[in-house]
Amino acid sequence: GEDVEQSLFLSVREGDSSVINCTYTDSSSTYLYWYKQEPGAGLQLLTYIFSNMDMKQDQRLTVLLNKKDKHLSLRIADTQTGDSAIYFCAERPDSSASKIIFGSGTRLSIRP
Amino acid sequence: DAGVTQSPTHLIKTRGQQVTLRCSPKSGHDTVSWYQQALGQGPQFIFQYYEEEERQRGNFPDRFSGHQFPNYSSELNVNALLLGDSALYLCASSLAGQPRPTDTQYFGPGTRLTVL
Numbered sequence: 001g002e003d004v005e006q007s008l009f010l011s012v013r014e015g016d017s018s019v020i021n022c023t024y025t026d027s028s029s030t031y032l033y034w035y036k037q038e039p040g041a042g043l044q045l046l047t048y049i050f051s052n053m054d055m056k057q058d059q060r061l062t063v064l065l066n067k068k069d070k071h072l073s074l075r076i077a078d079t080q081t082g083d084s085a086i087y088f089c090a091e092r093p094d095s096s097a098s099k100i101i102f103g104s105g106t107r108l109s110i111r112p
Numbered sequence: 113d114a115g116v117t118q119s120p121t122h123l124i125k126t127r128g129q130q131v132t133l134r135c136s137p138k139s140g141h142d143t144v145s146w147y148q149q150a151l152g153q154g155p156q157f158i159f160q161y162y163e164e165e166e167r168q169r170g171n172f173p174d175r176f177s178g179h180q181f182p183n184y185s186s187e188l189n190v191n192a193l194l195l196g197d198s199a200l201y202l203c204a205s206s207l208a209g210q211p212r213p214t215d216t217q218y219f220g221p222g223t224r225l226t227v228l
Binding site: 004035040041042043044045048088090098099100101102103104105 | 152
């Protein structure tokens with residue numbers, strides 16, 4: 001089946017690292033994504049990772065993939081107030097040419 | 113370079129009515145996907161249009177239909193509206209034929225539909 005799960009809320013102190021976790025079920029998924037959604041805005045693609053990779057780093061963002069456990073995480077270093085948003089984990093099932101399966105989103109809030 | 117645009121921004125309808133939402137893809141893109149995002153949920157795939165044809169469809173009833181025009185813009189139509197159709201409707205555009213995952217889907221800001 002196709003399902004993506006993530007925790008609903010995360011609160012971190014400004015300047016600390018944020019780690020958002022996600023599990024997915026479709027073992028055939030080849031591409032996994034992290035999207036960011038701010039109030040009143042559409043979804044912004046933050047980063048993606050191929051399933052044959054373990055890690056991908058892009059500036060303050062680090063994505064870790066454990067394919068055996070179907071676990072994906074997004075680490076945001078030096079979290080800033082501008083990082084407050086909802087973060088969606090998403091998978092693209094290999095059997096699908098088109099659709100992306102999203103999790104329910106993790107709301108990240110930043111404490112001063 | 114204009115991104116994905118959607119209209120209207122907000123819409124209020126009553127049960128049983130019909131609604132049409134519009135989407136213009138990012139410049140240079142030829143493929144449009146529609147998603148429904150209920151409050152507190154992630155987006156759910158409705159369908160995708162390419163070359164004016166529905167290429168793939170998610171688990172949505174036939175009340176949801178779409179169209180793509182020769183200029184690649186698209187419409188989403190919902191008939192016989194139900195209270196449960198209240199949601200943010202997102203349009204995403206991409207360029208077909210590109211190797212994955214570079215056929216990235218770029219999302220518009222969405223249309224907020226409220227059904228009373």
